[in-house]
Amino acid sequence: MSSILLKTQQRYLNSFRKENDPLILEMEAYAKEFKVPILDWQSAEFLEQMIFLHRPKRVLEIGTAIGYSTIRVARLLKKKSSIDTIELSQDAIQAAEENFKKAKLTDKINLIEGDALEIMPHLDKKYDFIFLDADKEDYQKLFYYSLMLLRKNGVLFVDNLLWHGYAAIRKVPAKYKVSAQHIKEFNKLFTSQVGLKTTILPIGDGIGIGIKS
Numbered sequence: 001m002s003s004i005l006l007k008t009q010q011r012y013l014n015s016f017r018k019e020n021d022p023l024i025l026e027m028e029a030y031a032k033e034f035k036v037p038i039l040d041w042q043s044a045e046f047l048e049q050m051i052f053l054h055r056p057k058r059v060l061e062i063g064t065a066i067g068y069s070t071i072r073v074a075r076l077l078k079k080k081s082s083i084d085t086i087e088l089s090q091d092a093i094q095a096a097e098e099n100f101k102k103a104k105l106t107d108k109i110n111l112i113e114g115d116a117l118e119i120m121p122h123l124d125k126k127y128d129f130i131f132l133d134a135d136k137e138d139y140q141k142l143f144y145y146s147l148m149l150l151r152k153n154g155v156l157f158v159d160n161l162l163w164h165g166y167a168a169i170r171k172v173p174a175k176y177k178v179s180a181q182h183i184k185e186f187n188k189l190f191t192s193q194v195g196l197k198t199t200i201l202p203i204g205d206g207i208g209i210g211i212k213s
């Protein structure tokens with residue numbers, strides 16, 4: 001995912017990065033080589049900080065990909081806490097399962113295979129923290145399902161709300177026009193939702209945080 005910052009600013013921030021976990025670095029290299037969209041490292045660190053502060057017992061992730069963010073969350077979960085993560089791509093599921101084994105986190109992670117649009121209406125238990133990171137055209141529906149599944153005081157964490165910067169401009173390149181429109185509409189819905197204290201932060205590709213009252 002490209003940065004919304006100027007190159008000089010991004011390089012400057014990169015110079016402070018201290019990551020040395022071999023599996024995390026391996027997954028980042030894999031995602032870069034095979035063009036798998038995963039959280040950029042700053043959003044991933046922010047996600048970790050939110051997990052660290054909020055200490056959720058039950059986490060739901062919508063969009064596992066190769067399990068990069070799942071692993072970063074699962075590593076921080078306390079005993080008896082767990083993460084459910086939903087993914088529909090068979091290739092991604094296979095890669096994620098291998099990574100969960102490598103990370104020795106299979107007891108903390110429950111990978112649910114299939115389309116979140118079909119799965120979420122059948123989930124009955126509530127979650128303390130939900131990370132929405134699936135296809136942008138599905139964000140609105142997935143947002144409503146997330147609200148139903150989120151506990152009071154629960155946190156909703158949403159990626160890509162600046163969408164490479166295209167959410168904020170009128171002249172969007174043809175390739176991003178439809179997806180940028182979805183994000184623009186989603187942002188209006190997200191920030192005006194009654195019963196959800198929201199903010200959109202310029203971290204990575206734009207992170208939305210919503211806290212349910």
Ligand SMILES: C[S@@+](CC[C@H](N)C(=O)[O-])C[C@H]1O[C@@H](n2cnc3c(N)ncnc32)[C@H](O)[C@@H]1O
Nearest residue numbers: 038039063065068069087088089115116134135
């Ligand atoms: C941006 S990637 C997730 C990246 C991951 N959260 C990370 O940061 O490591 C989005 C993933 O969501 C999956 N996806 C998209 N729509 C979905 C849906 N409706 N149900 C389940 N998975 C979906 C895609 O196959 C893709 O692997």
